Amino acid sequence: MPARQTIKIRPSRVREAKCSVPAREAAQLVERVIEHLRSQGFRRTEALAALLTHMALRHRPVTPGELAHSRPLAERDQATIYRLLMKLEEAGVVRRHGLHRRTSHFELIIPGHCHDYLVCKSCGGMAQVDVDHSLETVERQIEAGSGWRRVQHELDFFGVCPECTPNVV
Amino acid sequence: MPARQTIKIRPSRVREAKCSVPAREAAQLVERVIEHLRSQGFRRTEALAALLTHMALRHRPVTPGELAHSRPLAERDQATIYRLLMKLEEAGVVRRHGLHRRTSHFELIIPGHCHDYLVCKSCGGMAQVDVDHSLETVERQIEAGSGWRRVQHELDFFGVCPECTPNVV
DNA sequence: ATACATGCAAACATTTTGCTTTGGC
DNA sequence: GCCAAAGCAAAATGTTTGCATGTAT
Secondary structure, three states, X not given: OOOOEEEEOOOOXXXXXXXXXXXXXXXXXXXXXXXXXXXXXXXXXXXXXXXXXXXXXXXXXXXXHHHHHOOOOOOOOHHHHHHHHHHHHHOOOEEEEOOOOOOOEEEEOOOOOOOEEEEEOOOOOEEEEEOOOOHHHHHHHHHHHHOOEEEEEEEEEEEEOOOOHHHOO | OOOOEEEEOOOOEEEEOOOOOOHHHHHHHHHHHHHHHHOOOOOOOHHHHHHHXXXXXXXXXXXXXXXXXXXXXXXXXXXXXXXXXXXXXXXXXXXXXXXXXXXXXXXXXOOOOOOEEEEEOOOOOEEEEEOOOOHHHHHHHHHHHHOXXXXXXXXXXXXXXXXXXXXOO
């Protein structure tokens, strides 16, 4: 699994990405999100706060299984985690990725952050990709022409990471 | 589930898509693919031909479950279908789509055909989208700058289809 | 004849569901 | 106190594996 990195396109370059967010920053974000959710009828529960905190601290796609075994969620019930993720996705606070093989990945939505990924087909490692595209425009065009609503995109790149290259034909 | 359609962007418009390929055309395609696979060491088995035929006839992403219950594959074993799909993906003949509603989707690769989809979050229905993007260029740029190899993209749009709009908030 | 592909059955992992109990408001 | 949310346990679903059998080469 490669070191976490962000690949920035135009101009092309690769760099390490911070894989964690400062605790204070994360706490503020969680607070803001919970306030938003409360206005939608959510209750401020321990499970909700723990889940959001985990997702805010490491801002990247995580699996329900990873969440179930992580510290702030301790050994919280998996059903709770699944139900929370569902509700959060519906509330537009969390984004679901279909990236990988057997399990979905979920990511806290932070406006203005990059949301495209590069996934290694061999080891499953992920890198972030900053691509200068205009798919938001396309989303609006799709909505305008088709009767579809709430159109969002998921753009993923797949390939073989540098570390796996020697192991793959 | 909405009627099968293709949404063409720039200019935006929606149209019915042919959801099946003429039998003769499909047969020729299957023949070509099998020949290609044989050069890679594959054997010409009934299961392989049946699977490819099904995927060629309806050129769109299908699930292993759908394949297992379809006519030409009759009640062929699911393990066989999974193993075949794996091998075909590795051989570059089939493309795997991310998880939509718990299961992966697989699509026969036909050069020059559109490969982007619009998926309804409510009913799971899929429409094809013709988007005029240049992600192939981005793929090459990623490879150039990062040490990653064999980079491909998957672009999916999600939204609520016209038929489901009344049922969704 | 040999090696690869298939069928069968069981294991495995992930996700969902029904129902009871807890805790936020 | 009321009702949404969490906990618990079990089921449903999708995927993978081991091994015996069949079949393309």
